Amino acid sequence: MTIWDDIATERLGIAEVLEGLTEAQWQTPSLCGKWSVRELAGHLVVPFHTSIPNFAVAMVKARGSFHRANDSLARAQSRRPTADLIADLRANANHHFTPPRQGPLAPLTDALVHGQDLRIPLGINDPRDPDKWQQSLxxxxxxxxxxxxxxxxxxxxxxxxxxxxxxxxxxxxVSGPAYAIALALTTRAASLERLSGAGIDDLTRWMG
Structure with a gap:
């Protein structure tokens, strides 16, 4: 399998999770900042509809803040019907978007981490294939x-x-499963209870 096959598998896996959710579950807070599961789903489809020039416009509107631009685009997509978001993920599972200068490991990592961002709060224990996490780490x-x-x-x-x-x-x-280390490196506090070792306090301070 290629890295693009892995990305497609993760996008399809997320779509399958989303398809089984109630409307209340779509409002569950995710592990990613202030986004709900719905807003996180919106973020995941943004690359399919946003060109680099479009993102540049969003950056101008956000006064140069990457995070504000990213948030605005995600929330805009999240207002679409749930069925549309799920269908979009499936239809674009093989989409080959990559951020500038980051390559395909960026969308793989995005899909893996955000997959846990929604699965963990929903009580779904599915850490995915450790070999994929090695690429992301x-x-x-x-x-x-x-x-x-x-x-x-x-x-x-x-x-x-x-x-x-x-x-x-x-x-x-600091030791633990690969997915938990990836969540720690992306500053998810939920990773801490899944890790152990003498460096936990240092890691906690780094997360702020």
């Missing part, structure tokens, strides 16, 4: 991931995956 510790995924400085700990032959960093150790 390798991406998240690169400078390219500092734009939109993680922070300018990585936490002062050594991460050790317990379900993969993967480790990174220097300092007190």
């Amino acid at each position: 390798d991406f998240l510790v690169t400078p390219a991931a500092r734009a939109g995924f993680t922070r300018a400085e990585l936490p002062p700990v050594e991460f050790v995956a317990t379900d993969l032959d993967w480790h990174f960093g220097e300092g007190p150790q």
